[in-house]
Amino acid sequence: xxxxxxxxxxxxxxxxxxxxxxxxxxxxxxxxxxxxxxxxxxxxxxxxxxxxxxxxxxxxxxxxxxxxxxxxxxxxxxxxxxxxxxxxxxxxxxxxxxxxxxxxxxxxxxxxxxxxxxxxxxxxxxxxxxxxxxxxxxxxxxxxxxxxxxxxxxxxxxxxxxxxxxxxxxxxxxxxxxxxxxxxxxxxxxxxxxxxxxxxxxxxxxxxxxxxxxxxxxxxxxxxxxxxxxxxxxxxxxxxxxxxxxxxxxxxxxxxxxxxxxxxxxxxxxxxxxxxxxxxxxxxxxxxxxxxxxxxxxxxxxxxxxxxxxxxxxxxxxxxxxxxxxxxxxxxxxxxxxxxxxxxxxxxxxxxxxxxxxxxxxxxxxxxxxxxxxxxxxxxxxxxxxxxxxxxxxxxxxxxxxxxxxxxxxxxxxxxxxxxxxxxxxxxxxxxxxxxxxxxxxxxxxxxxxxxxxxxxxxxxxxxxxxxxxxxxxxxxxxxxxxxxxxxxxxxxxxxxxxxxxxxxxxxxxxxxxxxxxxxxxxxxxxxxxxxxxxxxxxxxxxxxxxxxxxxxxxxxxxxxxxxxxxxxxxxxxxxx
Numbered sequence: 001x002x003x004x005x006x007x008x009x010x011x012x013x014x015x016x017x018x019x020x021x022x023x024x025x026x027x028x029x030x031x032x033x034x035x036x037x038x039x040x041x042x043x044x045x046x047x048x049x050x051x052x053x054x055x056x057x058x059x060x061x062x063x064x065x066x067x068x069x070x071x072x073x074x075x076x077x078x079x080x081x082x083x084x085x086x087x088x089x090x091x092x093x094x095x096x097x098x099x100x101x102x103x104x105x106x107x108x109x110x111x112x113x114x115x116x117x118x119x120x121x122x123x124x125x126x127x128x129x130x131x132x133x134x135x136x137x138x139x140x141x142x143x144x145x146x147x148x149x150x151x152x153x154x155x156x157x158x159x160x161x162x163x164x165x166x167x168x169x170x171x172x173x174x175x176x177x178x179x180x181x182x183x184x185x186x187x188x189x190x191x192x193x194x195x196x197x198x199x200x201x202x203x204x205x206x207x208x209x210x211x212x213x214x215x216x217x218x219x220x221x222x223x224x225x226x227x228x229x230x231x232x233x234x235x236x237x238x239x240x241x242x243x244x245x246x247x248x249x250x251x252x253x254x255x256x257x258x259x260x261x262x263x264x265x266x267x268x269x270x271x272x273x274x275x276x277x278x279x280x281x282x283x284x285x286x287x288x289x290x291x292x293x294x295x296x297x298x299x300x301x302x303x304x305x306x307x308x309x310x311x312x313x314x315x316x317x318x319x320x321x322x323x324x325x326x327x328x329x330x331x332x333x334x335x336x337x338x339x340x341x342x343x344x345x346x347x348x349x350x351x352x353x354x355x356x357x358x359x360x361x362x363x364x365x366x367x368x369x370x371x372x373x374x375x376x377x378x379x380x381x382x383x384x385x386x387x388x389x390x391x392x393x394x395x396x397x398x399x400x401x402x403x404x405x406x407x408x409x410x411x412x413x414x415x416x417x418x419x420x421x422x423x424x425x426x427x428x429x430x431x432x433x434x435x436x437x438x439x440x441x442x443x444x445x446x447x448x449x450x451x452x453x454x455x456x457x458x459x460x461x462x463x464x465x466x467x468x469x470x471x472x473x474x475x476x477x478x479x480x481x482x483x484x485x486x487x488x489x490x491x492x493x494x495x496x497x498x499x500x501x502x503x504x505x506x507x508x509x510x511x512x513x514x515x516x517x518x519x520x521x522x523x524x525x526x527x528x529x530x531x532x533x534x535x536x537x538x539x540x541x542x543x544x545x546x547x548x549x550x551x552x553x554x555x556x557x558x559x560x561x562x563x564x565x566x567x568x569x570x571x572x573x574x575x576x577x
Contacts, residue, residue, distance in 0.1 A: 008035045008138075009035055010035020010036040010037070011035070012173075013169075014039035014040055015175075019178065022045060024045070024046050025048070026432070027056055027073070027074035032080075033103045036169070049463075051454075051457055052454060055087075055427070056074070056087070057090070057098065057428075059431045060100075061096045062432030063436050066390070066436035069097070071097070074101050075103070077104045077117065078119070080103065084100060085125065086422060089128045090417075090422050092128045092129060092130075093418060094240065094419055095213055097157040097159070099159070103164065104163045107168055132160065132162075135163065135165070135168050138173045150183075154185065186324040186327050187327065188328070193321045193323075198339050200302055200319060202339050204272035204300075206268055207274070208233065208273050209234070209235045210275045211277065213238070214305060214306060215277050216240065220276070225245060225246075227332055230337065230341070231339075234347070235251055239255070239256075239414070242403070243410045247406075253351045257283065262350075262351055267350045267353075268347075268350075270295045272302070273302070275302065276329075291573075301317040302321065303320050308320075358405070365555040371545035372542070377521065377542050377544055381445065382402075382406055385532075389441040390437060392425070394425055394445070395423065395449060397550045400550045415429050423449065426444040431457060434468055441469065443469045444470040445471050447475075447478075448499055448502065458470075458508045458537065458539070467536055467537055467538070470537075470539045478497045482546065487560060489560065504539055505517050513539055514534055515540075517541050518542040527540050565577045
């Protein structure tokens with residue numbers, strides 16, 4: 001065997017990733033992974049080297065959300081790996097296909113306490129991955145990478161972790177012939193299930209479709225639009241699915257939380273709901289949005305999910321369909337013309353009319369002579385951005401303001417922190433989004449607390465010439481925490497909630513970005529237009545009023561809530577006293 005024909009494990013990695021369509025790899029340097037970095041030069045795969053492994057994973061996560069194909073993240077052994085665990089967990093809970101390739105100490109040195117060894121990396125991530133495995137022979141690298149990529153997309157998407165010990169990666173072997181292409185199955189519904197679903201929908205007085213993240217990786221947005229235009233059924237979406245039906249569409253009821261507004265205003269709640277790729281939990285059960293379920297008890301539910309384990313897991317359903325959202329919509333569309341659909345225009349018009357409820361709700365408080373209201377600031381930002389911009393919402397109340405005001409027209413135009421509630425995702429999300437969509441403006445709307453998690457990624461934006469616009473809503477505090485403590489314990493019990501009066505725009509300038517301090521509402525639009533025109537990464541430090549809280553439409557000071565027979569808790573359903 002000629003030494004000239006031998007290749008190392010890094011080349012096997014990159015060649016396999018390239019053949020699978022990988023164009024970008026997110027990473028942070030670690031010597032354990034050097035053969036991969038070297039091979040990227042030869043195979044013209046772009047490396048996006050960042051400043052923290054959590055940010056690396058979040059950027060790969062965002063790239064997957066934007067492109068519909070797996071993101072790829074690299075993290076070195078030991079602390080590099082442990083830093084990435086938050087990003088792995090985020091991808092797992094949100095069902096995002098990301099392949100994490102992890103370095104490790106030499107396989108030969110197992111149980112000898114080598115540098116950055118001595119921990120069971122695969123054992124640590126098995127509970128938070130779809131698949132996790134170790135390469136024990138260099139020749140197996142192509143096979144295991146393809147298997148890992150397949151696992152990220154098969155069934156319910158999610159992360160996979162492949163650990164490659166340094167001696168396996170540096171080792172040189174004779175390359176084998178390429179294996180077969182990666183193929184992912186998309187389960188389809190039975191004809192019986194399709195007929196039953198159509199019959200249930202046609203029997204409704206107030207039908208609704210509720211979309212979740214399962215729609216993102218099913219190539220289903222166009223199919224959804226065709227189906228609702230044939231049937232006249234309005235569509236709600238959770239945060240991850242916003243834009244699967246354009247916000248401007250007359251049948252878009254927009255955010256799932258608007259269903260609560262419909263209930264409060266007497267418009268009514270759905271009596272039959274087709275759920276597409278949405279898991280019941282955080283925003284459907286009592287807790288985050290107060291008492292009561294979405295959709296309400298008594299509503300007939302058709303639950304479509306690619307994972308059979310989710311069907312009926314948290315509440316009974318009238319029809320469970322284990323299938324892909326895209327293939328399900330194909331099957332529904334094929335028979336939709338044969339159904340005599342009722343005229344639901346009055347119902348759909350009513351729920352559509354509630355999508356801008358917040359403009360009226362916050363109009364009065366935004367006019368009060370105080371510091372800039374964050375709702376008004378976000379509204380001005382969204383109004384100024386060009387159509388098609390990607391908004392990455394990060395923070396506690398900041399993310400709520402952004403999700404309230406944003407009007408995404410396509411999937412992926414609004415991204416938030418999902419089930420993990422992970423702060424600090426905004427800047428790396430925007431980096432991933434910008435790389436996936438270089439023609440679109442990528443904007444981070446972030447609270448000053450959350451900005452501190454990955455502020456060093458200004459450096460990444462500059463080095464890689466990524467004109468991301470970061471808008472910090474700065475109230476000099478952990479605003480959601482302040483308002484929560486005020487309501488539970490009173491004004492005189494605020495603790496670990498204050499932040500410095502920091503000049504975030506100056507920090508950004510120190511990394512080579514443009515920066516501007518904004519203290520007046522009228523200055524937002526000109527500054528944002530200037531930032532977009534500059535083509536440079538920019539930070540706008542927008543000073544907003546700490547007293548402004550989500551849900552406070554009167555501008556009154558938050559008082560301690562006294563709830564009879566209840567113990568108040570943040571985020572979850574209250575305890576019985």
